[in-house]
Amino acid sequence: xxxxxxLFCMIAITAFSVTACAEQAKLAREIGKDAKNGAKVQLFAxxxxxxxxxxxxxxEESLADAEKEIHRLEKLFSITSPNSEVTKINEGAGKEPxxxxxxxxxxxxxxxxINELTDGAFDITIAPVVKAWGFTEEIxxxxxxxxxxxxxxxxxxxxxxVDKEKNTAFLKKEGMAVDLGGIAKGYxxxxxTELLKDQGITSAILSLGGxxxxxxxxxxxxxxxxxxxxxxxxxEYIGVLNVTDQSVITSGGYQRFFEDxxxxxxxxxxxxxxxxxxxxxxxxxxxxxxxxxADGLSTSLFVMGLEKATEIWRTSHDFEVIFVTDQNKVLVxxxxxxxxxxxxxxxxxxYDVIER
Ligand code: ADP
Ligand code: MG
Numbered sequence: 001x002x003x004x005x006x007l008f009c010m011i012a013i014t015a016f017s018v019t020a021c022a023e024q025a026k027l028a029r030e031i032g033k034d035a036k037n038g039a040k041v042q043l044f045a046x047x048x049x050x051x052x053x054x055x056x057x058x059x060e061e062s063l064a065d066a067e068k069e070i071h072r073l074e075k076l077f078s079i080t081s082p083n084s085e086v087t088k089i090n091e092g093a094g095k096e097p098x099x100x101x102x103x104x105x106x107x108x109x110x111x112x113x114i115n116e117l118t119d120g121a122f123d124i125t126i127a128p129v130v131k132a133w134g135f136t137e138e139i140x141x142x143x144x145x146x147x148x149x150x151x152x153x154x155x156x157x158x159x160x161x162v163d164k165e166k167n168t169a170f171l172k173k174e175g176m177a178v179d180l181g182g183i184a185k186g187y188x189x190x191x192x193t194e195l196l197k198d199q200g201i202t203s204a205i206l207s208l209g210g211x212x213x214x215x216x217x218x219x220x221x222x223x224x225x226x227x228x229x230x231x232x233x234x235x236e237y238i239g240v241l242n243v244t245d246q247s248v249i250t251s252g253g254y255q256r257f258f259e260d261x262x263x264x265x266x267x268x269x270x271x272x273x274x275x276x277x278x279x280x281x282x283x284x285x286x287x288x289x290x291x292x293x294a295d296g297l298s299t300s301l302f303v304m305g306l307e308k309a310t311e312i313w314r315t316s317h318d319f320e321v322i323f324v325t326d327q328n329k330v331l332v333x334x335x336x337x338x339x340x341x342x343x344x345x346x347x348x349x350x351y352d353v354i355e356r
Contacts, residue, residue, distance in 0.1 A: 037219070039063050045070050046078075046185055048209025054196060055203040055219050062199040066192045070208075073191060076104050077184040079127065079136060079177075086180060090127070094174025100167055107180060107187045107292070108162045108169055114183070114296035115157050117312060122300030123271040127177035128154045133276075135267045136179070140258035142265065148274040155271050182251075182268075186295025189213040189247055193291070210255075213247040213291055223339075230347055231282035231324050238330050238344035239322070247291035251298035252283030252324075270303050279305030280326050287336050288319035306331070314356055324349070 039059035041052045050070065052063050078084040085104045092098045100108070114122040127136070128151045134140035143151070159172040171177070185208045193213050196204050204215040205224055214224035223242040230236040231254045241248055253266035253276060270277040284302040286294040297319060301309035306323055313321055313333055320336040323329075330349045332340050334356055342351040 041067055043067055043070065045074050046188065046209065048185070050209060051207040052192070053205050054201045054215075056201050058199050059201065062196050062201050065199065066195055066206075069192055069195055070188055073103060073184070073188045076101060077107070077180045077187075079179050079181065086178060089169045089171060090177040093171035093176045097161070097163065097166070097168035097170035100162075100169050102167075103187075103191070104169070105162060105164070105167055107183065108160070108178075109164075110187065110292045111180070111183055111296060112157070112160075112162065114293065114300060117316070118297070118300040118304060119308075120157065120271055121303040121308075122182065122296050123155060123157050124178045124180055124182070125155050125157055125160055125171075125176055126269050126271050127179035128175060129269050129271075129274045130179050130181070130267070131177070133265065133267070133269070134258070135256065140260070140265070142260050143274075152271075152274050155274075182299035183292060183296045185209060185211045186247065186249055186291040186293070189291040189295075211247065211249045211291070211295060214243045215245060217244055228285050228322055229283070230344065230349075233347065236347055238324060238347070238349055239340055239342045241287065241322075241336065242339045242341075243287065246287055246289055247294045248285060248287050249291065249294040249298045250283055250285040251302045252281075253277070253302075254282065268299055268302050277303040277305075279303065281305060281309075282324045282326055283322075284309065284324075285322040286319050287321070290318060294319060310354060313354070321354075323354075 038053060038055040041063045043050050052066055054063050076085045079086050081087060085100050088098045111124045130136055132143040132147060132151055154173060154176045159176060160178065161170045189206055189208050189211055192206055193215055196215060202216045203219060206213040212226045218224055223244050226241045226243055226248045227237040228239050228241060230238045231252045251268060253268060257264050257266035266276045268277050281302050284298050286298045288294040301321065306325060320333045323331040328349050330342060330344050330351045331354050333354045337353045
C-alpha cells in the first residue's frame with residue numbers, strides 16, 4: 001500500500017540545478033496560513049529555496065522570526081557577499097585576526113571537530129580549490145595540475161586559528177580562504193529549530209534547500225515522513241524516513257556539477273587531491289539530532305567513501321547514515337533501519353542494513 005507522502009520538497013528542492021536556483025531567486029517571498037493552526041513560509045536564502053512550516057498558536061509570528069534569523073546568519077556566512085564575516089576573515093588572510101560573532105565562532109569550532117573526526121575529509125579551507133573549479137561564482141572551469149598543486153598548499157586547516165577568548169579568526173597564509181557551504185545550512189537549521197522551540201512551537205518541518213529538520217510530530221500525531229531522493233533520477237526517491245526531532249541531510253555529486261569534454265565534475269572536493277571526490281558513492285544522507293554535524297558529515301563521508309565512512313559511524317553514536325553507491329546499493333545503518341521504508345527496487349537498487 002502506498003501512503004500519501006509528505007515530501008516537503010526534499011526531492012524538489014535538492015533537484016534544482018544552479019541555473020534553476022538563480023531563476024528561483026526571483027521567487028516572491030510568501031507567508032501565510034496553511035492548514036488550520038499552521039503557517040508556512042517560502043524564501044530564497046543561502047543560494048537555495050527554503051520552505052518552513054509550523055503548527056501551533058504562534059506559528060505565523062514564529063516563522064517570520066525564523067526567516068529573519070536565516071537572513072541574519074546568511075549575512076555572516078556568505079562567501080560572496082562583500083560584508084560577511086567570512087569575507088572579512090578571507091580578506092584578512094596573511095594579515096590580521098578578524099573579530100567574529102558567537103555564531104561564526106561556534107560554526108568554525110564545529111567545522112574543526114568534524115575535520116578531526118573525518119581525518120581532514122571535511123575542510124573549510126578548501127575554498128581556494130572550490131573557487132578554482134568555478135563553484136563559488138558558478139563560472140565553471142577545470143583547473144590544470146600546476147594550479148591545483150599550488151592551491152592545495154593553501155588548504156591547511158592548521159593555519160586557521162580561532163581564538164575562543166578573543167573571539168577572532170585568523171588565516172595565517174595569504175591566499176587562504178574559508179568556505180562554509182558544506183555546513184552553514186545545517187547550523188542554520190539548528191538555530192531555527194532552537195528559535196521555534198523557544199517560541200513554543202512543538203510541530204514543524206524545515207527544508208533548507210533539501211536539508212530537512214523535523215520538530216516534534218505532525219498534527220495527526222504521526223512522525224514526519226521525509227523522502228530520500230534517487231541520486232540517479234531527481235524525480236524519484238529511494239525510500240522514506242520516518243523521523244521526529246531530527247535532521248535529515250543529503251550530499252551528493254548530482255546536486256551541483258558541470259560537464260567538460262564529456263566528463264562530469266561536481267562540487268564536493270577531496271582535500272587530498274583537489275579533485276571532485278570519486279569514492280564510489282552517489283549520495284550520503286545523515287540522520288542526527290545535530291544538524292550542523294549532519295551537514296558537515298554528509299559532505300565529508302561522501303568524500304571518504306563507504307568503507308572509511310562506515311568506520312566513523314561504528315565509532316560514533318550520534319548519527320545514522322543512508323549510503324547510495326554507484327553499484328546501485330542502498331545501505332542503511334542499523335539505528336535507522338526500522339524507520340526507513342526502502343522503495344528503490346523499481347529503479348534497480350538493492351537494499352541492505354549495515355550492522356554495528
Ligand atoms: P549542498 O550545500 O549543495 O547541499 P554540501 O553540504 O555537501 O552540499 O556542501 C557542498 C559545499 O561544501 C561545496 O559547494 C563547497 O562550498 C563546500 N565543500 C566542498 N568540498 C568540501 C570539503 N571537502 N570540505 C568542506 N567543504 C567542502
Ligand atoms: Mg554538507
